[in-house]
Amino acid sequence: MALFLRSPNTPASIRWGLPTKDKNASFGHHLAGGRAMRPDKPFTVLQMYVVLMLSVGISNHVILTPVLLGIAKRDAWVGAVAATVPTALWAVALVAAIRRTGNGSLADWIKERCGRFVRGVILVPFAAYLFVTAWVSLTDTVTWAQVSYLPRTPRIVIVLFFMTVCFFAVKAGIRAIAITSGLLLPGVVLLGDMVATANLKYKDYTLLLPLFTHGYGPALKAMAYTCGSLFELVVILLMKHRLSTRIRIGGMTAFVVLLIGLTVGPVTGAISMFGPFEAAEQRYPAFEQWRMVTMGKFISHLDFFSIYQWIAGSFVRVSLLLLLLSETMAGDGAGKRTWLSAGLCALLAAGTLLPLNDAALMAVIVHGYYPSALVFAACLPILLLALSLLPARRKEGTTP
DSSP states (O other): OHHHHSOTTSOHHHHTTOOOSOGGGSHHHHHTTOSSOOOOOOBOHHHHHHHHHHHHHHIIIIIIHHHHHHHHGGGHHHHHHHTHHHHHHHHHHHHHHHHHTOSSOHHHHHHHHHOHHHHHHHHHHHHHHHHHHHHHHHHHHHHHHHHHTOTTSOHHHHHHHHHHHHHHHHHHOHHHHHHHHHHHHHHHHHHHHHHHHHTGGGOOGGGGOSOOBTBSHHHHHHHHHHHHHHGGGGGGGGTGGGBSSOOOHHHHHHHHHHHHHHHHHHHHHHHHHHOHHHHHHOSOHHHHHHHTOOBTTTBOOGGGHHHHHHHHHHHHHHHHHHHHHHHHHHTTOHHHHHHHHHHHHHHHHHHHTSOOOHHHHHHHIIIIIHHHHHHHHHHHHHHHHHHHTSOOOOOTTOOO
């Protein structure tokens, strides 16, 4: 029966159980649980957007929101809205860079076009960007867990448990992360709608005005920081060779607008509930909104639902970043990538256990991480477009 269920497009060597030269292509290798990490199967653009919605969404809700409120207060929401224009223009450049670099991996394209040295010049900062982003996300998540619902649990226990789960997700591959994201996202969306509607009775949207009482500077800063967060979509350059469908400019633009909405929502919610100055003093404004949720007169303390949202988004985000980082560093070596992933998880866990207080972490995020991320992610698509205009290098042994 299994023979008839297989697609006629399946190679004959696999369809009829014949031996193949590629051990990774045989069913026996997969069923036997070979030591090498399984090659990732293609996934669709829609699945990619689902993964990125969880990854970027949790960043904008948890990490970016207190930053915007702290630097712009009442003007934070209009700065986030204003980021739509530069982010949409940047997204067009990103899609153009994706198309100009072809369907293969970014590392191979740079090597073929410009050589090993240029590949290293581009990919080393990219790898550093991925690692720092994962470190910021994990450190912030662990800090929130200790502050909110695990105050007596040692930090190392939380970190080790979280990193163990992320390691197995990385080992399973990008397709497994995409499928998991598709299962987690509906619950995250429903809970987000729940907290937004349940707190309507506490919101006073007149607190969103007046604007620009301190000039246009705070709003422009908020716009820049929002762009620094949304430009994280640059990681698509490392995922494009896994996609089975084409990325379109219209779809990317619509996705950017959706992410802007996910940014504006918690910002306006915090200002309308607590006022611009009280909201600016809060470390986790989104969690404070959850603490206000009640069901009727007798059911309260529903903030435990936020744990699902937080952990789901952080798990997908850290797993995705570590997977892309391991692929960038290891190249095509699947077995090598498994050990490299384990080492990266251990290094990330050690970095999260550094004796860094929350004030120092926020200083790193505000003054170091977001400005650097903005510059790097803004320049990379433009650099790739410029490289694509150069003549291709001739291979050895060819004549001009």
